[in-house]
Amino acid sequence: MAVKYAFFFPGQGAQAPGMVKDVAESFSSAKKVIDDISSIVNLDIAKLLWESDAAELSRSDNSQIAITAASLALMAALKDQGIEPSAAMGFSLGEFPALYAAGVLSFEDVIKVVRKRGLIMQAVCEEIAAKNEGHAPGMTAVLGLSPEKVKEITAGIKDAYAANMNSEKQTVVSGTFDALAAVESAASAAGARRAVRLKVAGPFHSPLMQDAAVEFEKAIADVKFSNPVIKLFSNVTGKECVSGEEAKKSAVLHLTHPVLWTDEESCLGAVMKADGFENWAALEVGPGKVLSGLWSGTEYSANLSVLPVNTVESLNEISKN
Template sequence: MEYGFAFFPGQGAQSPGMGKELFENSAAAKAVFEEASEGAGMDVAGLCFESDKDTLSRTENSQIAIFTHSMAALAALREAGVTFKACAGFSLGEYTALAAAGVVSLADGVKIVSMRGKLMQQAADSIDGGMAAVLGLDDALVEQACAKVTDGIVLPVNYNCPGQLVIAGERGALEQAIENCKAAGARRAVPLAVSGAFHTPLMAKAAAELRAFVSDFTFSAPTMDIYSNLDGQVLRTDDMPAHLEKHMVSPVRWKALVAHGMAAGLATACEVGPGKTLTGFAGKISKELVCKPVSDMAGVEAAAE
């Protein structure tokens, strides 16, 4: 069975016990967990299966857990004969897409994601920032609401789907932008349970350190198209250190990414990894896009039919 897109989830999709059922029932998935543990120098399977919600929610833990669960689900899908024409990942998920398309090896992907999580955790701990989801307001009005804030940094960062745009920034500026969005007619504007102002210039130091860290890694040509968060277009992989630095401080343009993929004929997808967030976005972006969530063996079997 072949699908257009493999979609890989981002931070927030983690949950206790994630990936255990795949580990126990797929030899290919189990091998991914074992290789990830070796590459990360820690028991990634134990982190995923045994950690409580608070432990998994720490950025340094959630990123490596989600990456590994997603790659394990992909391995199980491939073991079942499922293939994909292209791939894309939401925020952190773009790193999973790089590994899925062979731009980085699984072992290197684990090392890079592990370092990214640590750097972003350090940035979150050093800055009083946050994120909020704005629901039921046009993107342009959200952008205007953020632009009206003159004391501090707050910006639109995740263009998820029609009627849903996430903003991020320094705490005081974020709170003012939330009030501006409500005044402009937002149905809701709710703070998210994250400690960092991700995908903003407040991540610049972490982004520069990540670029330096990845400069010695080997990046190969992709085996399939990767659609990028930065502009929604097919990613050029000729300067990956620069791309990964820019990726950390730039908005996720998911709505545009899906639209570009559909324009290229990619009308079917699997959300490969924990959660169903991207499946939900898909339905709101286009009724013509069919997306199946694949987080366990039942999902693998349904996708392979």
């Protein structure tokens, strides 16, 4: 039986200057993806990926299209080697490459949608900062406390929200600059191992992004979302997404609702277990290895690891197996 692949796509914060440069230089299909994206959005994606500094890449209007370009370029390189997904899930922004992988969005549409999303979210983040004396909103990862404890802390702090359910010991909070400072202090007092401000430009997956959700809903009104052709899992529900209609609604709710990543991991893990772990392989397709690390803390990691794929070396390793 041929191995089935599950693709995991990372979100904002995974970006790094120079990402996938070696892949684009070694795989013409990957370079073509980057060139095609440049044409669609009228932006030099190669320059953005390889000549930007970390601060420039952290802006939502830059990071979202850059990470998507990196993930799709890697998908093209994997396809060259006969590796295509039977299941897909993406963390936050990564849900959009997953929608493309699952056949829900066309190549051109996913690029246009991600570009609009990044521009809208960046504008809203700048508006929030302007209302807070220039202090940028953002997100903080709280490590070492349960999700329930983090929710308890945020419930007592204005403009702070538990946004990403990463694991039983890691929850990300969204909020204004002052709200995050209060969360970090309260988390430390509650015994958190660390509270780390993330390299993102806004308070994503929280009610603070409601204005962005309104604008984004308008922006995608005429975009076709097809039914998934492979198994696809949703950040919003934490379950399998079975229709294009559901995917389109979730794409809007995505901006203001938490990322239920631990629930998604459980759903995919259950599918793999029922099918036989020996029939599956799992790849993190995009910059970084955050999702591989999160999976390692699940009950399924003893049976199957998620392998990061973001360099020529890692692509070559996969092709050997």
